[in-house]
Amino acid sequence: MEKNIPNHIAIILDGNGRWAKERGRARIEGHTVGYKKIEPISLYAQKLGVKVLSLYCFSTENWNRPELEVKFLMSVPVEMSKNIQRYIKNNIIVKVSGRSDRLPKRTKEAFQKIVDATKDNTGMILNICFDYGSLYDISQAIKRIKEEDIEINENTIYEYLYTKDFPKVDLLIRPGGEKRLSNYLLLESAYAELYFMDKYWPDFNEDDLDKAIEDYNHRNRRYGGIKE
Ligand code: IPE
Ligand code: IPE
Numbered sequence: 281m282e283k284n285i286p287n288h289i290a291i292i293l294d295g296n297g298r299w300a301k302e303r304g305r306a307r308i309e310g311h312t313v314g315y316k317k318i319e320p321i322s323l324y325a326q327k328l329g330v331k332v333l334s335l336y337c338f339s340t341e342n343w344n345r346p347e348l349e350v351k352f353l354m355s356v357p358v359e360m361s362k363n364i365q366r367y368i369k370n371n372i373i374v375k376v377s378g379r380s381d382r383l384p385k386r387t388k389e390a391f392q393k394i395v396d397a398t399k400d401n402t403g404m405i406l407n408i409c410f411d412y413g414s415l416y417d418i419s420q421a422i423k424r425i426k427e428e429d430i431e432i433n434e435n436t437i438y439e440y441l442y443t444k445d446f447p448k449v450d451l452l453i454r455p456g457g458e459k460r461l462s463n464y465l466l467l468e469s470a471y472a473e474l475y476f477m478d479k480y481w482p483d484f485n486e487d488d489l490d491k492a493i494e495d496y497n498h499r500n501r502r503y504g505g506i507k508e
């Protein structure tokens with residue numbers, strides 16, 4: 281049977297800290313191994329035919345972590361931007377979803393550089409969610425809808441979200457053992473299939489993506505209707 285590849289896959293990159301702790305290493309080392317997975321997993325998703333890959337890399341709540349850890353995480357986009365040529369060459373379009381007003385200047389500039397450099401690519405969209413929180417996104421959407429005084433229906437709010445140009449999430453994957461959404465793509469995942477796994481993100485590999493997609497292929501997506 282032909283495999284059905286989800287148009288939009290979202291992954292919550294969780295478990296970096298525990299991965300490091302289990303090895304007697306500093307949390308930051310888990311983040312280092314973790315962020316290096318972004319590129320190979322993106323390339324593999326693109327190869328499979330995924331249209332949008334959203335990765336939850338820093339939440340609006342992650343500012344509550346120790347200063348040093350936050351500082352390290354703010355440097356991840358700077359490191360990513362050093363590999364900009366590879367994203368260009370591989371035809372990946374990088375987009376960023378999240379607040380930009382609280383980011384350090386160098387983080388913001390690094391994102392801008394990657395987004396600008398890949399905007400004419402035509403392949404998969406890699407949507408990096410950074411200082412992202414669904415509740416913040418929704419509250420901003422409601423504010424704007426109120427200001428513009430437009431009529432609201434079930435779809436209006438989607439048109440104001442960071443993800444307005446993307447298809448809704450088909451498959452949401454969370455490594456790291458937790459079974460919650462942690463303020464991620466709440467509306468966009470209204471009918472997403474959820475896939476939780478114990479493995480930590482730094483150990484996530486191509487096979488894990490295959491397994492999640494395989495599992496997704498056995499789901500019966502009814503959208504409230506009836507399917508025999
Ligand atoms: C995910 O790993 C990365 C971020 C949230 C930035 P964690 O740092 O949450 O790792 P655990 O959950 O503590 O193991
Ligand atoms: C969710 O992970 C955020 C990211 C992976 C970026 P957290 O580790 O912050 O979530 P909680 O605290 O376990 O819910």
Ligand code: MG
Pocket residue numbers: 294295296456
């Ligand atoms: Mg975590």
